[in-house]
Amino acid sequence: MSNFLTASIGRKFIMSLSGLFLMMFICVHLGINLLLIFDDSGDLFNQGAHFMATNPLIKIMEPVLGLGFIVHIVWSFILSYKNYQARPVSYSKTNQSDSSTWASRNMLVLGALVLVFLVTHVMNFFWKIKFTGDPLLDHVLVNGEEMENTYALVSVLFKSSVIYGIVYILGGILLGLHLGHGFWSSFQTLGFANKIWLKRLQIVGQVFAILVAIGFSVIPLYFLIKF
Numbered sequence: 001m002s003n004f005l006t007a008s009i010g011r012k013f014i015m016s017l018s019g020l021f022l023m024m025f026i027c028v029h030l031g032i033n034l035l036l037i038f039d040d041s042g043d044l045f046n047q048g049a050h051f052m053a054t055n056p057l058i059k060i061m062e063p064v065l066g067l068g069f070i071v072h073i074v075w076s077f078i079l080s081y082k083n084y085q086a087r088p089v090s091y092s093k094t095n096q097s098d099s100s101t102w103a104s105r106n107m108l109v110l111g112a113l114v115l116v117f118l119v120t121h122v123m124n125f126f127w128k129i130k131f132t133g134d135p136l137l138d139h140v141l142v143n144g145e146e147m148e149n150t151y152a153l154v155s156v157l158f159k160s161s162v163i164y165g166i167v168y169i170l171g172g173i174l175l176g177l178h179l180g181h182g183f184w185s186s187f188q189t190l191g192f193a194n195k196i197w198l199k200r201l202q203i204v205g206q207v208f209a210i211l212v213a214i215g216f217s218v219i220p221l222y223f224l225i226k227f
């Protein structure tokens with residue numbers, strides 16, 4: 001087992017599994033976040049956020065999610081370093097662009113930029129909700145149930161700051177670029193190497209990446225344009 005994990009394919013296996021797990025989180029996260037633009041009263045989004053904050057299963061998954069991010073990020077650096085060591089003479093630029101996409105050759109850079117976005121993002125919302133608190137979060141009543149006003153925290157940021165709006169739009173686009181390669185590449189590593197399946201997965205991956213990029217970007221854009 002330890003030989004498998006230290007072999008190149010084993011190292012990629014961990015990236016793929018953690019990446020696919022994070023993609024599932026991204027789907028759920030995007031679904032809940034889109035409630036922000038479908039109900040300007042904020043009730044729908046607050047209910048979604050309240051469900052995520054109180055559901056016992058989600059609570060168990062939270063540290064697993066954190067671990068998933070850590071494994072994926074740390075492993076990406078280890079993998080890139082090992083690849084760099086194994087290939088001291090870099091390929092010529094023309095050969096690289098002939099056989100691969102720009103995103104596939106820049107996964108580490110794209111991932112690192114997503115990480116910069118993620119740190120900013122966590123400080124904006126997660127940190128305040130979990131640790132420091134914020135006056136905007138003062139409880140509201142939704143259908144007779146008391147809950148934190150997460151809608152106010154998010155919407156006030158997007159309504160009041162064009163810069164943050166742009167940061168979040170860029171974050172969505174970067175994530176989309178990262179996933180455009182990451183999606184099908186994960187399946188390839190897990191054994192879907194057959195030519196027909198690979199082609200199909202590449203198309204599904206592109207559609208998924210575009211939906212993620214548009215889905216996340218449309219939220220700050222909505223607040224920038226409407227308010």
Ligand code: HEM
Pocket residue numbers: 026029033049052053114118121122125126129130150154168171172175216217219220
């Ligand atoms: C318009 C874009 C986005 C909005 C409005 C948004 C909103 C939020 C909010 C409100 C939270 C805090 C949830 C809570 O703790 O109760 C959160 C947490 C988080 N977000 Fe986002 N998010 C956006 C984009 C993204 C993107 C693109 C990623 C992934 C790269 C991401 C990853 C995370 C993570 C890892 C957490 C912490 C875990 C969690 O609380 O579930 N978010 N987001």
